[in-house]
Amino acid sequence: MIKTILFDVDGVMLSEERYFDASALTVWELLYSPQYLGLKNDSFSPAPVESEIRRVRAEVFAQDDVLNFIKSRGINSNWDMVFLAFSYQLIRLLEVLKPQLGTEATNMLAGQIDRPQLAQIREWGATLAPDFNVDYAAFTADFAKGPAQKAEMLLYLNVIAEERCGVKTEMFSRNSDLWQLVQKTFQEWYLGDDRVAASIGRETMQPGKKGFLTDEIPIVPPAEMVELFRTLKEKGYTIGIGTGRPTIETHVPLNDMQILEWFDQNRVVTASHVLEAEEEYPAYAPMSKPHPFSYVKGLLGLSTPNSEVVNFALPIANGEEVLIVGDSLADFLAARSIGCKFAATLTGLSGQDARAKFEEEKADYILNDVREILSILE
Incomplete structure (x- = not known):
């Protein structure tokens, strides 16, 4: 009984819809905001209108195919989803930079990646790969090659980094500086400017986010x-x-x-x-x-x-x-x-x-x- x-x-x-919206917006910010990678192929705003949220969600998660795939592999945390989606594109960018920078680019994958490292990659990308193409749908194809489930999916990023960039690394994990940065950036989107400090101990790095907490469904x-x-x-x-x-x-x-x-x-x-x-x-x-x-x-x-x-x-x-x-x-x-x-x-x-x-x-x-x-x- x-x-x-x-x-x-x-x-x-x-x-879950607003959580998935916040996840997509976090990936979008990490890729396109000047505070992070600052890629030039999209415009970023901390206060997107609803139609822009719908566009970003559709693109970042490839009409939710990426979301469905991640959840089918046993991942339930939105923080982990964002970490997976963003880290994959980061690896692809470093792969594009490698022919011009050699070990200078791949060494980024050998240590921790936080704001200073992202700033360096942003500088390289702006001058050496200004037309870098973010391929959101490629995520599913690459991860489908392996059997990684649950927490192993985060570690599988290390395998992809070695395959694409030729460097052995253990950087991609839930204990990494990059995961912490992703987690706090997601909290900014979900909680908004007024509430985020109580959650993560600091004000938002990108003011202007109203948050989704008062817009639950x-x-x-x-x-x-x-x-x-x-x-x-x-x-x-x-x-x-x-x-x-x-x-x-x-x-x-x-x-x-x-x-x-x-x-x-x-x-x-x-x-x-x-x-x-x-x-x-x-x-x-x-x-x-x-x-x-x-x-x-x-x-x-x-x-x-x-x-x-x-x-x-x-x-x-x-x-x-x-x-x-x-x-x-x-x-x-x-x-x-x-x-x-x-x-x-x-x-x-x-x-x-x-x-x-x-x-x-x-x-x-x-x-x-x-x-x-x-x-x-x-």
Whole structure:
């Protein structure tokens, strides 16, 4: 009998669309803003109108083909998505520069890349490769050559760097300076000028971003979600959250919709808690989904030390008592690692098209949306 239910947020309660928009805009900024690579083939603005957002999203993710491919390989973090998409184009640019600069260009891949290194590459690109062509669709073709899944996809960038530039490197990883830069730039887009300092400890590097946090799109009417979670709580279920969103991006919209109050506050686990655990235990990184950390932490409670969470024996003995509700393969894989039940909602990026994949993976339950969860509970 199910006693504890842990919910994902994006693709279950809130639409992922604005996250994907912010991801595309982050890649766009890193490529075209003078603050970063400053490529000349596009115009950059920190305050694009909606039609421009739609154009950028369509181009950067190749009509979402790149997004679908990344998610099909088990990547659930938008930070990782941006890191993959941008780093791939960075490697391609250094490949173009190599014939003229030799080891001066490829040495960039041997160490860490942060703002000073990007500034140098920007200078080289402006003079030696002013017509460099960003090929967004090539990402999928290159990554499809290898079997990399989940966190291995980030490391596979090192393989691509060696193939394209002839240099061995371990620079591309979640522990890199470049990943940190990407993560903070994404936060600027999602939170906007007014909120970003509270999240990343500094003001935005590129003022003018209004953020998407106040423009969230609920998947089902908030009043119906409130009724659902109120009913679950009244029936005695313990309900929590395991999300790839940072804390502020979880609490603000769910509070605004009066949803958060129905959850056990000791079991609302966010990407902020994951980052803290990764800093405490770097050998375990990355610990974002499909790593089971966020759901195990939700199961045990925020008051449980991370040392107990990372060393908790899996699969759990009482797996039939725990249900994870998510929309992605990453959520499914996390549930399987834990040894608990999994309910897939068909309200993520792929919509109803995801049914076949979840049927193939033998998900315990497949729901049209989160409201149907009551039909599978006793």
